Structures are given as structure tokens and as C-alpha cells.
Amino acid sequence: MIAGHFTTALIAKQKFPKGTLLYFLIISQLQDFLWFTFHYLGLEPTNPSDAFDATLNNMAVDMLYSHDLLPQLFWLAIVFLLGKLLFKNTKIGLVSMALVSIHFVLDFFSGHVHHIFGADTLEAGLGLYASNPYLAILIEVLFSIGAMWYFFREEAKKGIIRTTKNRIGIISVFAYGIIFILLIATKSFRTLFGIPEFDLGFNTNIPTIIFTYGAMLYCLNYLVPKFTLGTKQ
Numbered sequence: 001m002i003a004g005h006f007t008t009a010l011i012a013k014q015k016f017p018k019g020t021l022l023y024f025l026i027i028s029q030l031q032d033f034l035w036f037t038f039h040y041l042g043l044e045p046t047n048p049s050d051a052f053d054a055t056l057n058n059m060a061v062d063m064l065y066s067h068d069l070l071p072q073l074f075w076l077a078i079v080f081l082l083g084k085l086l087f088k089n090t091k092i093g094l095v096s097m098a099l100v101s102i103h104f105v106l107d108f109f110s111g112h113v114h115h116i117f118g119a120d121t122l123e124a125g126l127g128l129y130a131s132n133p134y135l136a137i138l139i140e141v142l143f144s145i146g147a148m149w150y151f152f153r154e155e156a157k158k159g160i161i162r163t164t165k166n167r168i169g170i171i172s173v174f175a176y177g178i179i180f181i182l183l184i185a186t187k188s189f190r191t192l193f194g195i196p197e198f199d200l201g202f203n204t205n206i207p208t209i210i211f212t213y214g215a216m217l218y219c220l221n222y223l224v225p226k227f228t229l230g231t232k233q
Helices: 003-015 021-028 030-040 069-087 090-109 133-157 164-183 189-193 205-223
Strands: none
Touching (some): 003 021, 003 133, 003 164, 003 205, 021 030, 021 069, 021 090, 030 069, 030 090, 030 205
């Protein structure tokens, strides 16, 4: 799940304005950013290495430290301290823990398979990316629509006014994330577009995913704060 996680950051910022949007966006995707880091450290190598060959249901990675259940206890403690110290606010620390917890729960239903701690332990997730990627995407779509509806409804209650262009821009960011994974659910870009085989000599899959996350994060951090406060009815 990509888009769905980011929606939780918007709601967190809405409910706890003392925290910054950028902070909440990063925390909502903490486990995935950890995955990217651990990939390059050699702890969570991700295959296939070629971005043009990757699909949701053929991507193989043991997210032992970033996504398995037991390490979440450590990351929860870290984000609590981070939020509390950065913003001098215990509530932000607790919200940070909530975002990390929600990430795990959402991945349970719509994501790669995770475990208690290691591939030889019990599974802690449905693993729908491998077994039924289209159902996983449907779950993400429904969650994202519900979260965005709630976000915009609460803004309207507070008298927040957005231009149609701005709303479309925000929605388009989430649509981009969903379309990206929909395109590669079961067929790779190489298959879809008839791209010939070639070897660049390095992993292009993770940089492509990082670019997608980075682009969405940048656009949301730019678009979401652009509103005016009207008269509350």
C-alpha cells in the first residue's frame, strides 16, 4: 500500500496541527523508508532488481527489520520519542505511534506478506500482493476514498476552502500511486510495453519505488497546505 498510508498523514495533520505535514507524511511511511534503507545495507535485498521486470506478485523481499511484527515495538518507541522531542508534545508522540501501527494494520490486509520475526515464524499478514494483487489494490482504493472523503468533509466543517484545481491535484497524487501499482499488479512494464532486455548493472527497482514515494510526498507537502479559511457556517 502506498496511497493509503499517505492519507493517514493528512488526517493526522488535520487533527493535530502542531505537528508538521512533512513529519506526518514521513512517519506514515516509516516502515517503507526503513525497507529502502535496509535494502541498501544488504539486510532486506529486494528482487527482481530490474524495475522493468517487477510486479506486485513477483517482488520478493523478507522485510525482517522494517515490517515484521516484533521490530514494530522498537519503531513504536522510537517514533514516540521522536514526536515528543521534536514538537515537545506527548500527543504528537502518540499520534506517531498510531501512524506506524496503522501502517502495519493496512499492510496486513493490503501488502506483502510479513511475519512475527523471520520467514520461519508465523505470518502476520494476508500477503495479498502475492496471492491476489487486484484484491489488495481494491482494498487500498476503498480505504483511500474513505479517508479522503473524511478529510475533505472535516475541512468543510472547519470552513477551509480549496480551489477545484487544488482538490483535483491532491486526489491526482493518490490516483497516481494507485495507478502505478495497478499497472504492475501482475504484468511488468517490460511485458506491457515490449521493452527489450538490457542490463544496467545495478538495482533499478528500489530507486523507481523511491522516486514514486518521493514524488507523492513532495506533491502532497506542496498542495495540502494551500487553502484559505472562510467563514464557518
